[in-house]
Amino acid sequence: MTPLAPALPPVLDLVGVAVFALTGALSAARMRQTLVTVAFFSLITGVGGGSLRDLLIGAPVFWVRDPLVAPVCLGVALLAWFTPVRWWRGHLLEWADALGLAVYAVFGTIKALHWGVPPVPAMLMGVITGCIGGIVRDVLAGQPSILMRPELYVTAAALAAGIAAGGIALGLSAGLTWAIAVAAGFALRGAAIHWSLGLPAHRGES
Numbered sequence: 001m002t003p004l005a006p007a008l009p010p011v012l013d014l015v016g017v018a019v020f021a022l023t024g025a026l027s028a029a030r031m032r033q034t035l036v037t038v039a040f041f042s043l044i045t046g047v048g049g050g051s052l053r054d055l056l057i058g059a060p061v062f063w064v065r066d067p068l069v070a071p072v073c074l075g076v077a078l079l080a081w082f083t084p085v086r087w088w089r090g091h092l093l094e095w096a097d098a099l100g101l102a103v104y105a106v107f108g109t110i111k112a113l114h115w116g117v118p119p120v121p122a123m124l125m126g127v128i129t130g131c132i133g134g135i136v137r138d139v140l141a142g143q144p145s146i147l148m149r150p151e152l153y154v155t156a157a158a159l160a161a162g163i164a165a166g167g168i169a170l171g172l173s174a175g176l177t178w179a180i181a182v183a184a185g186f187a188l189r190g191a192a193i194h195w196s197l198g199l200p201a202h203r204g205e206s
Contacts, residue, residue, distance in 0.1 A: 019100030021046030021073040024137045025080035042077035048133035053125050057115045102185030105130035105157040109164040119165045126161030150198035160185025
């Protein structure tokens with residue numbers, strides 16, 4: 001399918017890549033892995049969600065054609081390698097991940113819409129873009145995936161993606177749509193981090 005002419009800011013994609021790449025690199029650094037492993041974690045976390053999105057919507061895989069994405073991931077890996085792990089302790093990593101989640105969910109949704117994907121599947125592409133990199137990171141690190149915990153994570157991505165799709169459908173300007181959608185997704189994920197908000201789990205047999 002021939003894509004519509006996108007009007008997407010490349011910096012938005014790079015911000016999402018860099019933030020997610022940082023969470024992957026730091027995850028490997030905390031486990032005292034080699035520089036090669038840190039770089040691999042950085043790359044796979046940074047581009048994982050976007051790569052799956054592009055494959056599903058029939059678009060060229062973004063980071064293979066973009067000369068900046070791989071260097072950004074490797075640069076982030078070097079940052080994680082040469083900075084003390086204690087600099088990144090506490091909730092800082094979670095907040096960085098929250099920002100990347102919101103940005104990537106919005107970008108993934110809008111890119112899918114510009115490639116002719118209907119609104120609901122496009123929203124799901126946004127969720128996949130925002131969540132898959134972090135899930136792969138956790139699986140590779142042998143940690144419980146965020147997907148298997150009740151706290152609001154996928155829900156925040158879905159909110160950002162839904163607002164992005166809704167804004168485009170209503171004819172709002174691209175800049176306003178991105179700003180509102182990213183802010184909403186980040187705010188919901190931030191609230192979940194701060195107040196430990198989560199969805200109720202299934203209670204099983206009564």
